[in-house]
Amino acid sequence: MQIQRDPSCVQFLLWRCVPEHPRESEESCSWIGRCLLHAGFVDQTRETWLLVYEDPRSHHQVVLVPRTGRIQIRVHYLVPIAQRPLVAFSLACQIADFLGESYPKAEQLR
Amino acid sequence: MTVQIKKEELFSVLPEHAFAFFADTPVVYHCHHYNLWLDQTIDDALGTREGMALRTRTAHEAFYHYLAQLVPRSGADTPAEKLKVAELIFAAMGHGNLRLHTQAQGGLATGDFLHYGYTWKEKYGEKVRRRHTADAVAAGCAVAATEIAFDLPMGTLDVAEETCVSLGAPQCRFQIEGAKQPMPPSRPVGKRETQRLLGDSFSGKHEEQIRAITTGLRSFLGTINSDERGLVQGFGVFVTLHLASYYNGISYNALYNIERTAPQSFDVMQGLLVEAGHQCGFNTFGGILRSPEWEGLVGAPTGDPLEILIGCCAIGRALGFGQWTIQDFAPDKHFVLRTPGTYESTYHVTRHGLASSGRCYLHQGGTLAAVQLAHRVPWREKPTFDQAFYRSLFHSDPQWRFQETHCVSKGDDYCEVAVERIRK
Numbered sequence: 202m203q204i205q206r207d208p209s210c211v212q213f214l215l216w217r218c219v220p221e222h223p224r225e226s227e228e229s230c231s232w233i234g235r236c237l238l239h240a241g242f243v244d245q246t247r248e249t250w251l252l253v254y255e256d257p258r259s260h261h262q263v264v265l266v267p268r269t270g271r272i273q274i275r276v277h278y279l280v281p282i283a284q285r286p287l288v289a290f291s292l293a294c295q296i297a298d299f300l301g302e303s304y305p306k307a308e309q310l311r
Numbered sequence: 312m313t314v315q316i317k318k319e320e321l322f323s324v325l326p327e328h329a330f331a332f333f334a335d336t337p338v339v340y341h342c343h344h345y346n347l348w349l350d351q352t353i354d355d356a357l358g359t360r361e362g363m364a365l366r367t368r369t370a371h372e373a374f375y376h377y378l379a380q381l382v383p384r385s386g387a388d389t390p391a392e393k394l395k396v397a398e399l400i401f402a403a404m405g406h407g408n409l410r411l412h413t414q415a416q417g418g419l420a421t422g423d424f425l426h427y428g429y430t431w432k433e434k435y436g437e438k439v440r441r442r443h444t445a446d447a448v449a450a451g452c453a454v455a456a457t458e459i460a461f462d463l464p465m466g467t468l469d470v471a472e473e474t475c476v477s478l479g480a481p482q483c484r485f486q487i488e489g490a491k492q493p494m495p496p497s498r499p500v501g502k503r504e505t506q507r508l509l510g511d512s513f514s515g516k517h518e519e520q521i522r523a524i525t526t527g528l529r530s531f532l533g534t535i536n537s538d539e540r541g542l543v544q545g546f547g548v549f550v551t552l553h554l555a556s557y558y559n560g561i562s563y564n565a566l567y568n569i570e571r572t573a574p575q576s577f578d579v580m581q582g583l584l585v586e587a588g589h590q591c592g593f594n595t596f597g598g599i600l601r602s603p604e605w606e607g608l609v610g611a612p613t614g615d616p617l618e619i620l621i622g623c624c625a626i627g628r629a630l631g632f633g634q635w636t637i638q639d640f641a642p643d644k645h646f647v648l649r650t651p652g653t654y655e656s657t658y659h660v661t662r663h664g665l666a667s668s669g670r671c672y673l674h675q676g677g678t679l680a681a682v683q684l685a686h687r688v689p690w691r692e693k694p695t696f697d698q699a700f701y702r703s704l705f706h707s708d709p710q711w712r713f714q715e716t717h718c719v720s721k722g723d724d725y726c727e728v729a730v731e732r733i734r735k
Contacts, residue, residue, distance in 0.1 A: 208695045209547025209601050212433065247534045250607035266607045273603050278544070 202297035204290060204305040207273060213285035218272040218293050220300055226270030229300070233272065236299040237263055261292060272296060286310040314387045314396050316403065321384065323502075324529070324631075327512035328651055331631035334381035335502040337555035337654055338404075339631040340532065342548035342598065343430035345591035349558065350427065350447070352583045353565045356576075359443050362565070367470065368494070369560035370451020376499035377554055378459040390415075390460040397456030401449070402541030405551040409449055409541075413487055415461035417468055420453035422446060422483035424540035428476045430549045436477070444475035446483050448557065453485050466494025500556055505657045510724050512651045515636030517621050524625035527608045528599075532629060546598040546605075547696075555631075559658040562672065567663070581672065588676020589683075589705075596626050596677075597684055597696045616642045616685035623681035624648070632677065638727070643686060648678045649717070649727040656719035656726050669715030671726050678728040679713045686710075709733060 207215035220229075234252050238244060242254040242263065252265040262275040274292045276285045287310075294304045323332045331338050354362030378397055387393045394411040401409045407425035412418050422428070428445040435441070454470035457463075469490040474480035535550075537543045543550040562584055569580045599605055600612050600622055612619060620637060627635035633650035640646045655671045669675070687704055694700055713730040717723035 206695075207547070208693045209598055210695075211547060214544075215547065248531060248607070251604055264603050266603050269606050269611055271603055271606055271611075278538075278540075 202293060202300070202302040202305045204274075204293040204309050212282055213289070214276050214278060216274040216276070216289040216293065218274060218296055218305075220270075220272075220297075221302055222300075224270065224300075227267045229270055230265040230267045230272075233263070233265055233296060233299050240295065259288075261288060263292065263296065314385055314392045314399065316381075316385055316396065316399055318403070321381065322533075325506070325509075327634065328509050329525070329628035329631065329634040330505060330652075330654060330657075332502045332505075333404075333552065334377065334384060336377045336380055337500065337502070337505055337631075337658070338552050339555050339558070339654055340550055341553050341558070341591060341630070342546075342550055342595040343426065343434065344548060344594035345587060346427060346551060346553070347431055347434065348590045349561065349584075349587040350445075352587050353561050354443075356565050356569055356580055356583065361568075363443060363447055365564055365568075366447035366561050367450050369564065370448045370557055371455050371470070371494070372451075372465065372497055373554040373556040373560060374452040374455035375458060375465040376497075376501070376556070378455055380499075380501070382459055393460035394456055397452065397459070401452050402537055404553070405537050405541070405543035405549070406448065406452070406553075407541040409453060411453055411456055411460075413453070413457040413460075415457075415463065416489060417457065417487040420449075420457075420470075420485040420487060422449050422485070424542055425449045425476070425483050426542065426549060426551055428483055429540075429542070431477045433549075441477050443478075444472035444483075445477040446472050446475060446485075448553075449483065450485050451557075454487050457487055465496070466490055500559075500658050500661045504661045505652075505654075508657045508660055508719065509652050512634055513636065513649075513725075515638050515649060516640070517617070517624075517637055520621050521624045521628070521636070524609055524622065525628045528625060528629035531604060531608065546595070546602045548595060548598045555654040555658060558673070559655060559662070562655075563659060563663055563670070584672035585676040585679070588673040589680045590676070590701075591673060592623070592677035592680025593683065593701060594696060595630070596623050596680060597688070599626050600684065600690075601693070601696070612690040614688075614690040616640075619685035619688075619690075620646065620681055623677075623684065627677065627681075632673065633726070644732050646678070646682050646685075646730045647727060648674075648681070648730075649725055650674070651725050652719050653726050659720040663720075665722050666718070666720045668721060669718035669726070670720035671715060671718055671728075674726055675713055675715050675728050679711060679730055682711050682713075682730045 203219040207217045237254040245253040255262045260277040264273040385396045387396045408423045410421045425446045450470045474484045624635040633653040638647040638649045653671045653674045659670045717727040
């Protein structure tokens, strides 16, 4: 799994996870969604074309696009800027676990 | 009693003209890039002192007319309830948390996470030292809300922002007191005035695709709510639902002030207003096109220029800029965008009468930006839309020229911008 700042990222809030092994987009999003629910995330999806899961304690979100398989991590704004990359990294590791992928490398956080 | 704002009852759209209204007041979505850039443009043109005075006065007037429509429909009865309605609606529009501790003779207002001051700090805080306060819009809302709450005529009170987060303060504070100078009366430019000027709508090329995306985007925008800060953060930008009268008021008053006092700079001022529109188009439209929301609704941009222009027309409509239609397009040659009206032209005719040339500066800059996005952005490389990227594209090599060939502001039946490739 790779992690990189999303092109629209401001202040280290938005991150993109890119799995190493390509999968069928819809199936993969559906699987990650189920795993997130199992991990205690809450489904906040309002449109079927954009799946949104939120951790009710930290309010970090994972956004999934079934059409393309895009995975976006949204770190909550209350996290101090310096800690945001680490929060994103930890969530990316969790998603990597769901997909059976190796963890992203820490140097990708820059 | 508990005050309630029923958003779905107060929000309305003229879908065939792509105009949006809240409590019968024209509203549009704009992001912090445009909001900050336009305010700075006004200050650059008039000087900081006069620019801030104009922006505050315009916000005061715009919010007074708006709240005069909104508050009676909210069920608020007492002054305290009316002030609460203003606070709630200000936050719901993505402008931040404003607290009004005011009486009929004035008092104090405080603000946390106010859109202008907070986003200025986020965008420029580490690089630029600011010397004046940033929240003319919050100031205008605070003073207008107090007047409405205590049934005072517009201009009875005046306001000054005393501290601002953009200057390093922990909170923004506003002092409201009796006005030393009267404010000239003005009539609102509302839904009725706007509708009166609108002719029949029309469609253009690729209408079905544009319409379908617009419907999806409108539906999605309707589900977005502000967060605990009273801010709306989406598509990689801070979004506001804003009063069209504010943008129009500051733009045209500054423009005509320049025409009176420094007529030789009139064209420069027009150019600056177009640049604000260009910033808006590039950052907001670009942000939306790169977002997961867009990818889910439409698909990731492939880089096909037509696909980007279709997307931009849908975005323009969903944001309330007007019924953007494609009249003509030849890749790498020309693009013609036509709309039965814009939120700029309907305001201009109502407030300033007919002009000798086009007056839709957001429309001009936005259309040019759409063409740039279509032709100059390597979408598959997923570029980061920051200031360095913007400068690298537009600093020295314009590549495209534009002209507003038709404008409701000069008596035409529609507004049209033609963009053409510069051949070297």
